[in-house]
Amino acid sequence: xxxxxxxxxxxxxxxxxxxxxxxxxxxxxxxxxxxxxxxxxxxxxxxxxxxxxxxxxxxxxxxxxxxxxxxxxxxxxxxxxxxxxxxxxxxxxxxxxxxxxxxxxxxxxxxxxxxxxxxxxxxxxxxxxxxxxxxxxxxxxxxxxxxxxxxxxxxxxxxxxxxxxxxxxxxxxxxxxxxxxxxxxxxxxxxxxxxxxxxxxxxxxxx
Numbered sequence: 732x733x734x735x736x737x738x739x740x741x742x743x744x745x746x747x748x749x750x751x752x753x754x755x756x757x758x759x760x761x762x763x764x765x766x767x768x769x770x771x772x773x774x775x776x777x778x779x780x781x782x783x784x785x786x787x788x789x790x791x792x793x794x795x796x797x798x799x800x801x802x803x804x805x806x807x808x809x810x811x812x813x814x815x816x817x818x819x820x821x822x823x824x825x826x827x828x829x830x831x832x833x834x835x836x837x838x839x840x841x842x843x844x845x846x847x848x849x850x851x852x853x854x855x856x857x858x859x860x861x862x863x864x865x866x867x868x869x870x871x872x873x874x875x876x877x878x879x880x881x882x883x884x885x886x887x888x889x890x891x892x893x894x895x896x897x898x899x900x901x902x903x904x905x906x907x908x909x910x911x912x913x914x915x916x917x918x919x920x921x922x923x924x925x926x927x928x929x930x931x932x933x934x935x936x937x938x
Contacts, residue, residue, distance in 0.1 A: 735908035736850060739831050740877040742803035745868045746794055751808055752815030753842065755781070757824050773824040795828075799873050807864060808835040812853075813842025822849045832878055834885070834895065836861055847901030850908065852880065860885070860893030867892065880906055 758779050781793050789796045806825070812835040813821060822845045825833065832852035846853040856864070867874055867887045874888045878895075880902060885892045 734850075736831060736852070736905050737880050738878065739804060739852070739880070740875060741805060742800060742873045743805040743807050743834070743864070743868060743876040744794055744800045744803040744830075745807045745865065747807065747809050747865065749809035750811045750814055753813060753818050753821040754815055756813070756821040757818060773820065773827040774829075777824040777828045802829055803873075804829055804831045805876055805878065806830050806833045807868065808833060810836045812838050813846075814839040817841040817845075819845045819849070822846050822851050826851055834861075834864065843898070843901075847898060847904055850905045852878070852897070852902075852905055854878065854885070854895035854897060856885070856893060856895050860895070863892050 756778065757773070757776055778793070778795060782789060782795055784790055791797075794800055812833060821842065826849060830851065832854055833846070834854045834856055836858065837855060838846070838853045843853045864876075864885070864887070877886045877889075878884075879886075883894050883897065883902075885895055
């Protein structure tokens with residue numbers, strides 16, 4: 732699991748496809764070949780069928796293989812990103828490749844839950860914001876994007892583009908670098924205090 736993340740800056744990689752499923756993210760066949768090699772090898776199979784040809788050579792026309800998008804920490808997608816099977820390994824592969832955030836019009840529910848648990852930001856944007864981002868990324872030289880997780884704002888070359896939405900608890904886990912259990916544990920004193928007040932007001936609850 733990664734550490735705290737309150738802001739993110741870098742090149743955004745435009746993969747403007749709708750309905751990118753987990754089989755496209757992590758194809759079953761190459762996943763089986765490296766199974767047992769550890770999570771640090773998952774970067775090898777992310778979008779494997781699109782990144783590599785039959786001879787195992789990189790396809791120059793696939794966006795992840797373009798030099799200007801190398802090591803970009805942000806992925807821009809379309810609608811319903813992460814649909815298909817519920818395999819958590821799809822999120823692991825994105826993280827292992829170097830992505831810390833995916834911006835999309837919408838996400839598949841299970842993928843979104845897995846993303847929060849592993850501290851990959853699934854940032855949902857509305858249609859106008861998405862269109863402004865796409866327009867900015869069409870420039871000859873990829874601009875720098877910044878994401879402020881605390882303010883839930885997206886900017887490109889220091890110009891505000893718009894806001895994103897995220898699950899409150901999921902975003903808090905990413906910002907604090909904790910899991911669900913650690914996040915809940917922070918509220919134990921409040922929970923205990925509420926329980927004492929209820930017991931005092933309604934003593935039969937303690938019976």
